[in-house]
Amino acid sequence: xxxxxxxxxxxxxxxxxxxxxxxxxxxxxxxxxxxxxxxxxxxxxxxxxxxxxxxxxxxxxxxxxxxxxxxxxxxxxxxxxxxxxxxxxxxxxxxxxxxxxxxxxxxxxxxxxxxxxxxxxxxxxxxxxxxxxxxxxxxxxxxxxxxxxxxxxxxxxxxxxxxxxxxxxxxxxxxxxxxxxxxxxxxxxxxxxxxxxxxxxxxxxxxxxxxxxxxxxxxxxxxxxxxxxxxxxxxxxxxxxxxxxxxxxxxxxxxxxxxxxxxxxxxxxxxxxxxxxxxxxxxxxxxxxxxxxxxxxxxxxxxxxxxxxxxxxxxxxxxxxxxxxxxxxxxxxxxxxxxxxxxxxxxxxxxxxxxxxxxxxxxxxxxxxxxxxxxxxxxxxxxxxxxxxxxxx
Numbered sequence: 001x002x003x004x005x006x007x008x009x010x011x012x013x014x015x016x017x018x019x020x021x022x023x024x025x026x027x028x029x030x031x032x033x034x035x036x037x038x039x040x041x042x043x044x045x046x047x048x049x050x051x052x053x054x055x056x057x058x059x060x061x062x063x064x065x066x067x068x069x070x071x072x073x074x075x076x077x078x079x080x081x082x083x084x085x086x087x088x089x090x091x092x093x094x095x096x097x098x099x100x101x102x103x104x105x106x107x108x109x110x111x112x113x114x115x116x117x118x119x120x121x122x123x124x125x126x127x128x129x130x131x132x133x134x135x136x137x138x139x140x141x142x143x144x145x146x147x148x149x150x151x152x153x154x155x156x157x158x159x160x161x162x163x164x165x166x167x168x169x170x171x172x173x174x175x176x177x178x179x180x181x182x183x184x185x186x187x188x189x190x191x192x193x194x195x196x197x198x199x200x201x202x203x204x205x206x207x208x209x210x211x212x213x214x215x216x217x218x219x220x221x222x223x224x225x226x227x228x229x230x231x232x233x234x235x236x237x238x239x240x241x242x243x244x245x246x247x248x249x250x251x252x253x254x255x256x257x258x259x260x261x262x263x264x265x266x267x268x269x270x271x272x273x274x275x276x277x278x279x280x281x282x283x284x285x286x287x288x289x290x291x292x293x294x295x296x297x298x299x300x301x302x303x304x305x306x307x308x309x310x311x312x313x314x315x316x317x318x319x320x321x322x323x324x325x326x327x328x329x330x331x332x333x334x335x336x337x338x339x340x341x342x343x344x345x346x347x348x349x350x351x352x353x354x355x356x357x358x359x360x361x362x363x364x365x366x367x368x369x370x371x372x373x374x375x376x377x378x379x380x381x382x383x384x385x386x387x388x389x390x391x392x393x
Contacts, residue, residue, distance in 0.1 A: 014135040019069070019076065021046045023053065029277055032083075034075040035068025038076025054086040056362055059223040061367040067098025077103075077110040085114070146372075149350045154342070156272040157280055175278040176285075183244040183279070184286030191239055191290050192297040198235055199227055199298030203305035216310040223302035225329060232295040232334040234381050241373035245348040248279050252352025255360045261353070273296045281343040287341035288334055295333070328393055336384050343380060344373045 019042040022033040032053065036042070064080070086092045099107070126134070206219040234251050252275055264271045299321070306312040312320075351369035355362050387393075 018042050020045045020309065021049050023049075023174065025059060028060040029059070029063055030056070031063045031065065033065040033068060034080070038069055038071060038072040038079070040073060040075040043075050043079050047079065050083050051287035054083055057090075059092065061093045061095060063095045063097070065098045066100075066103055069100075072103055072106060074106065074110055077106045078114070081107060081111045081114060084111075115314035140172070146347075146350055150346045151351050153209065153272060153276055153346055153353075156209060156270070157277050172278065175352050175381075176281050179278045179282030180286055183240070183247075184283050184289060185285075187240060187243055187290060188293060190243065191236055195227075195232065195235055195256060195297040196301035198231060199223060199301035200305040202226060202231070202298075204309050207306060207310040210243060211310065217312065217316070217320055218318050219302075219306055219310060220312070221324040223299065223306070224321045226326045227298040227302065228295055228325060228329045229332045230381065230385070232298055233291045233336045233340065234377070235298075236287060236291045236294045236337070236372055237377045240283070240341070241344045241377060242370050244283065245373045246366050246370050247342045247353040248345065248348035249355075249366045252276075252349060253355030253365055256353060256355045257357055257383065274347070276349045278364065280342065283341035283345045284338050287344075288337040290333060291337045295330075332384075332388060332393060336381065339380060340377050342377050347376065348375045 018036050019038045020034070020036040022035070023032045024033075030053070061086075064084070066080075069076075082095070087094055125131075177362050203219055203223050206222040207216055210216055210218055210222075240268075243308070252261070261271050261275070264274055303317045307314060308316055348369045351365040351372070355365050
């Protein structure tokens with residue numbers, strides 16, 4: 001028999017360390033004796049020779065002797081299976097002998113997997129309508145899961161601020177005041193600045209349009225009602241969602257990544273009571289207070305714009321404002337603030353608890369937290385507007 005394969009520098013292949021292939025032909029029978037180690041590291045030595053046998057013709061039976069194989073893995077089994085299938089497709093009878101039990105099991109598994117892949121037709125991508133419906137269905141199921149998770153967090157929060165699972169403990173004022181300082185006091189500059197700018201823009205644009213009708217003074221009514229009922233609380237909630245909501249998601253998400261949330265459970269602490277409850281309470285207290293400051297800032301900005309653009313002095317602005325608004329106008333906006341705070345805190349906590357073990361997951365959930373919070377806050381504001389109109393408030 002003729003040995004076909006590669007040898008080392010001495011011309012000899014070390015036994016058991018390389019794949020070896022011996023080929024001999026007698027009549028219509030082509031015999032191949034496989035020996036040595038047929039693994040990922042060694043099959044490259046005989047790959048070219050195996051391919052040459054696949055293209056060889058002039059025989060009707062291929063006899064494979066596997067008794068000399070000392071070690072084999074899926075790479076070697078795949079090479080043997082490829083040789084068998086290439087000859088079977090040409091009508092050559094393949095006979096395998098001398099294989100061990102382990103080699104037989106591996107060859108059967110590799111062959112079955114190869115046949116399954118060959119027999120499975122490539123799936124055609126669904127049309128755009130099916131993909132759109134599938135995306136809608138997935139979003140609906142995600143909304144259901146988020147709603148259940150949010151109700152779980154709200155329920156655990158309302159049930160009590162227990163620090164231990166199953167035990168009632170007093171509220172931790174230090175944690176709550178710390179969060180109020182971070183989310184409320186720390187947000188005062190940006191909320192006041194943005195609200196003042198928005199109030200000034202509304203007053204300037206309103207005065208620009210109303211001067212055509214000689215009704216410049218009604219810009220006070222416009223600014224007062226719009227800021228106190230809608231813009232003050234809405235702008236505050238949007239800024240808190242972008243500032244504090246993202247921070248809550250990032251903090252809880254990073255703790256989830258480092259398995260600190262699981263560690264709290266292991267030592268018997270309730271993660272909702274430790275992480276979520278102080279932040280929700282801080283938001284419920286802080287957002288209404290920030291809304292009051294935002295209202296004053298927006299009215300101040302509108303007053304300055306009316307004075308500079310329409311020559312309406314501050315005294316006249318305040319007198320007209322007292323006639324244009326009442327307590328219902330003020331409370332119409334303030335009533336929304338705690339609900340918006342609960343929504344922002346709950347969504348941020350839910351997204352934080354969903355963070356996986358990668359930085360990419362953290363970024364995705366922080367983005368989702370801000371987007372979802374702003375979207376739901378705007379929807380809630382519209383529902384309040386419809387409700388107020390229905391009860392004539």
